[in-house]
Amino acid sequence: MPALLRLIVGRLCFIVLAGFLLLSFLFALFHMIPGDPAVLLAGDSATKEVVDSIRAAYGFDRPLHVQYVSYMSHVLVGDFGVSNYTRQPVLGIVLPRVLNTAQLATLAMLLAASISLVLGSLSAMFWGHPLDRVVTLSSLVGICTPVFVTGIAGIYLFGVWLEWLPIAGMGSWWNYILPVVTLGTYQAAIFTRMVRSCMIDALSKEFIVTARAKGVRERRIVYLHAMRNALLPIITLFGLGFGHTLGGSVVVESIFNWPGLGRLMVESVLTRDLPVIQAAIFFFAIIFITLNMLVDIIYTWADPRIRY
Amino acid sequence: MQFLRTFTRDKIGSFFAMVLLALIVVAITAQWITPRDPFAVSLRETMQPPSWSHWFGTDQFGRDVLSRVILATQVTTKIALSSILFAVILGVPLGMISAYRGGIVDSICMRITDIMLIFPIILVAIVIVVVAGPSENGVILALGLSQLPQFVRIARGVTLAAKEELYVEAAIAAGAGWRRILWRHIWPNISTPVIVQATLTLPVFVLNTAALSYLGLGVQPPTPEWGQMLNEAKEVLTSAPYLIIGPSVALFLFVLSANLVGDTLQEAMNPKLKARTPGSAPSTDPVIDQARTNG
Numbered sequence: 001m002p003a004l005l006r007l008i009v010g011r012l013c014f015i016v017l018a019g020f021l022l023l024s025f026l027f028a029l030f031h032m033i034p035g036d037p038a039v040l041l042a043g044d045s046a047t048k049e050v051v052d053s054i055r056a057a058y059g060f061d062r063p064l065h066v067q068y069v070s071y072m073s074h075v076l077v078g079d080f081g082v083s084n085y086t087r088q089p090v091l092g093i094v095l096p097r098v099l100n101t102a103q104l105a106t107l108a109m110l111l112a113a114s115i116s117l118v119l120g121s122l123s124a125m126f127w128g129h130p131l132d133r134v135v136t137l138s139s140l141v142g143i144c145t146p147v148f149v150t151g152i153a154g155i156y157l158f159g160v161w162l163e164w165l166p167i168a169g170m171g172s173w174w175n176y177i178l179p180v181v182t183l184g185t186y187q188a189a190i191f192t193r194m195v196r197s198c199m200i201d202a203l204s205k206e207f208i209v210t211a212r213a214k215g216v217r218e219r220r221i222v223y224l225h226a227m228r229n230a231l232l233p234i235i236t237l238f239g240l241g242f243g244h245t246l247g248g249s250v251v252v253e254s255i256f257n258w259p260g261l262g263r264l265m266v267e268s269v270l271t272r273d274l275p276v277i278q279a280a281i282f283f284f285a286i287i288f289i290t291l292n293m294l295v296d297i298i299y300t301w302a303d304p305r306i307r308y
Numbered sequence: 309m310q311f312l313r314t315f316t317r318d319k320i321g322s323f324f325a326m327v328l329l330a331l332i333v334v335a336i337t338a339q340w341i342t343p344r345d346p347f348a349v350s351l352r353e354t355m356q357p358p359s360w361s362h363w364f365g366t367d368q369f370g371r372d373v374l375s376r377v378i379l380a381t382q383v384t385t386k387i388a389l390s391s392i393l394f395a396v397i398l399g400v401p402l403g404m405i406s407a408y409r410g411g412i413v414d415s416i417c418m419r420i421t422d423i424m425l426i427f428p429i430i431l432v433a434i435v436i437v438v439v440a441g442p443s444e445n446g447v448i449l450a451l452g453l454s455q456l457p458q459f460v461r462i463a464r465g466v467t468l469a470a471k472e473e474l475y476v477e478a479a480i481a482a483g484a485g486w487r488r489i490l491w492r493h494i495w496p497n498i499s500t501p502v503i504v505q506a507t508l509t510l511p512v513f514v515l516n517t518a519a520l521s522y523l524g525l526g527v528q529p530p531t532p533e534w535g536q537m538l539n540e541a542k543e544v545l546t547s548a549p550y551l552i553i554g555p556s557v558a559l560f561l562f563v564l565s566a567n568l569v570g571d572t573l574q575e576a577m578n579p580k581l582k583a584r585t586p587g588s589a590p591s592t593d594p595v596i597d598q599a600r601t602n603g
Contacts, residue, residue, distance in 0.1 A: 018423075026435075033439055144564040146515050148522045148535065149556045152542050156549050247428030251519050255542075266523050269438055277438055284431055292426050 007300055011293040018289050019282070023075060026278050027068055040272060041084055080282075081275040083268075090279045094264065098283055100170065101260035104179055104253065105245045111184030112191055112245065113238055119188075120195025124203055125222050135192065142189025147248055151182045151255040168257035179256040187245050194237050195230075202230040232303050239295030243288050314576040321572025324565040331381060331562055338382035342375035347530055355548040364554030367537075368544050376532035377554040383533050384562070387447055388513040392506050394452030395459050400502060402456075403463025404490050408471065417464075421457035429454040429516050437525045447526045451513050458509070462501050470494045504574050511566040518559055534559040 038055035039046070046054075055061045059070065074081065080090035123135040158178065159167035166175050202208070203226045211221050250262030257263070261284055268276040316322045334341065344362075350370035358365045364373035406417040424432070433450035440446035470476060470493070479489050518535030520526035527533035529540070534555040541551035 029435065029439055140564070140567070144511070144560055144567060145556075146518060146535075146559065146563075148519065148538055149552070149559065152538060152545065152552055153556075155542075156545055156552075160546050160549070243426070243428060247430045250430050250434075251522065254523055265434055266525065269434055270442075270524055272438075274438075281431065281435060285427060288426050288428075288431070 004297070004300060008297060011296060015286070015289055015293060019286055020072075022285055023072065023278075023282055024068070026281060027071060030274055030278060031064060031067075037274065080279040083276050084273045085271060090275050093276060094261070094279045094283055097259060097261045097264045097280075098287075100258065101246070101249055101253070101262060102287075104176075104183065104258060104260055105242070105249050107176065107180045108183035108187060108249070108252075109238075109242050109245050111180060112187035112241070115185070115188035116191030116195045117234075120192045121199050121222055121227065123192070123196045124199030124226075125218070127200060127203075136196070139189045139192040139196075142186060143193070145186075147182050147186050147251050148255055150186065151178070151252060154178050154182055155255070170258055175256075179252050179258055182255070183245060183248050183252045186248060187241060190244070191237065191241055195234060198230040198233045198237070199226055201233075202226040205229065232299065235298055235302060236295060239291060239298070242291055246284070246287065246291075311576055315572060318572045318575065321568055321575075324568040325572070327561065328565040328569050331565065332385060334378060335382040335385035338379050342372075342378045344372040344375045346371060346375040346379045346532055348372075355544060355551070357548075357550050358553070365548065365550050367540060367551055368548070373537070373551060373554045376537060377534070377558045380532040380534050380537060380555065381558060381562070383444070383527060383531060384514055384517055387444055387451070387517050387527070388510055390448045391451035391455070391513050392509055394448060395455045395509070396502060396506060398452070399456045399459030400463040400498060401490075403460040403465075404467045404494060404498070406460065407464040407467035408486060408490060408494070414464075417460065421460050424454070424457045427454075429512070430519065433516065433520055434525065437520070442525045442528060444527055444531075447517055447520055450520070451516055454516075455509055455512070458505060459502065462505055463498050466498045466501060467494050470497045500577055504570070504577055507566070507570040507573050510570065511563040514559070514563055514566065 038051050038058065038060050041058070042051045042054050059067060062070075071081075078091055080094070082089055083093060086093070119135050119139075123132045126132045155167045155178065158165040165178055166172070167178060169175055199222075203222070205226075208221060208225060211225050212218075216225070246262075249258075249260060250266065252258065253260040253263040254266055261280055265277065265280040265284065267273075268280060315325075348371060350366070352370065353362075353366050354368050354370040356362055356366045356370075362372050362374065364377060367373055367376070402417065406414045429451065432454040433447070436450035436453060437446050440449055467490075476489060476493050479493050484492075517526060518533065518538075520535070521533040522535035522539045524536075524539065527536050529536060537555040538552055541548070541555070544551065
């Protein structure tokens with residue numbers, strides 16, 4: 001079996017194992033939470049009979065290992081239970097949210113990757129010159145300004161003052177602009193800094209000197225010779241950066257009322273809707289593990305020297 | 309002394325070290341220097357624009373935003389420093405013991421930190437908040453745990469290197485116990501990288517404290533925190549946009565100065581990294597520099 005295929009199969013097995021461990025971990029953790037789930041569901045004013053009937057109906061009175069086996073076997077067929085508040089199946093709530101978050105994060109990631117590749121390599125090319133100073137300074141300012149500051153400023157500027165853009169929800173394509181730009185520019189600030197140092201590393205290699213001595217044009221040196229060599233660290237950077245973008249999407253979704261997984265997670269934590277929290281965290285984490293796996297695979301594919 | 313000299317050579321770094329120091333002084337003395345009671349509700353002067361009596365205006369409950377920003381400095385600093393302390397006190401010994409003992413303990417330790425490093429801080433924090441409830445202590449626990457792996461790894465790396473040194477071998481030969489070796493012979497090597505890492509972690513923790521509080525998962529009202537104040541300010545954005553100025557500026561200044569101090573510290577302790585960090589002087593080799601820009 002080719003090495004790459006073996007790697008993919010191995011990582012897929014790992015994802016299944018990780019998913020299983022993760023669910024067990026979340027189950028154990030959320031059953032240690034102080035407070036009776038039946039009382040939480042019934043409300044403070046409920047009588048003891050109501051609480052008891054809820055406990056029996058949900059199976060909270062059964063021993064823990066029986067509850068665990070039943071939860072896991074339901075999850076196996078795609079049943080994550082029902083929401084404590086809306087009474088809808090959790091999977092039906094979570095899946096569309098996953099797609100919305102994926103849209104936001106992917107678009108923001110594309111924006112961040114293109115900005116940072118251009119600015120980062122320009123900055124490395126003009127190392128120490130005013131252009132480099134401007135780029136490094138703006139990326140530093142960008143890193144220090146959290147998305148909820150730029151997001152609120154954006155809402156005020158383009159939504160309230162100029163009235164150009166919608167500020168909440170995801171009705172039309174116009175709704176995408178503010179959230180994607182807010183998240184994308186923040187990530188771009190982080191990536192630019194790293195792309196710059198990767199490119200500086202690559203540009204200080206000896207073969208660059210040789211290329212220059214041969215009289216290769218500078219643009220060709222930067223975009224062909226140096227970029228190819230900086231590609232491996234940049235792939236890793238963008239792969240892990242995609243994870244950071246997803247993490248950032250949690251806050252951005254809350255700012256712009258984006259119906260994504262992150263906002264669902266925050267809302268269900270605030271309302272203590274445990275079945276939804278459990279599923280939302282599970283899907284979020286699985287996405288991360290899958291991303292990491294993809295980075296590994298692309299890395300191996302891009303650099304034949306690496307063998308797992 | 310040598311270190312101080314290297315550090316102060318960087319003008320920008322020294323300036324922002326002063327800013328950070330000033331902010332920490334503000335944090336320590338917050339109770340005494342707030343111009344007004346940060347909790348005093350006054351429904352007669354709600355959402356006032358910035359003026360001489362209220363530099364950053366007043367919020368929708370008529371509370372003085374400047375006083376709240378000052379108190380928030382204390383709240384944030386306390387949370388960030390406690391989380392760092394938590395991560396260091398738990399992470400460093402864990403890393404040292406893991407490296408010193410080696411074998412299965414080490415493998416298990418490393419696999420766990422590998423897994424923890426995959427997930428972003430915010431996800432770890434949400435899981436912790438579900439269990440601990442949204443509160444200051446919840447944030448400390450969440451942030452501390454999320455960066456624990458970093459400190460474990462640093463301590464482990466340094467210990468692995470120091471273990472091979474002759475003076476450690478000599479100490480073992482002299483019959484010293486493992487506790488004494490770790491504390492007397494290996495710990496002195498670790499303190500520098502740990503301090504650098506802690507400084508670099510500071511802005512990350514401040515940003516995440518604000519983010520969690522913005523989401524309603526961190527510091528709870530009426531205690532002021534920059535992120536939580538921004539969340540309140542967003543509700544009245546159309547009528548009082550100036551309310552976002554105070555907390556935004558304070559947050560930006562704190563994170564910026566902590567970042568720059570971290571970078572400068574890292575350079576001062578490890579000059580080899582100089583070329584990799586922004587804000588530092590350009591290449592000292594004019595030939596290479598010239599060649600880079602001949603295009």
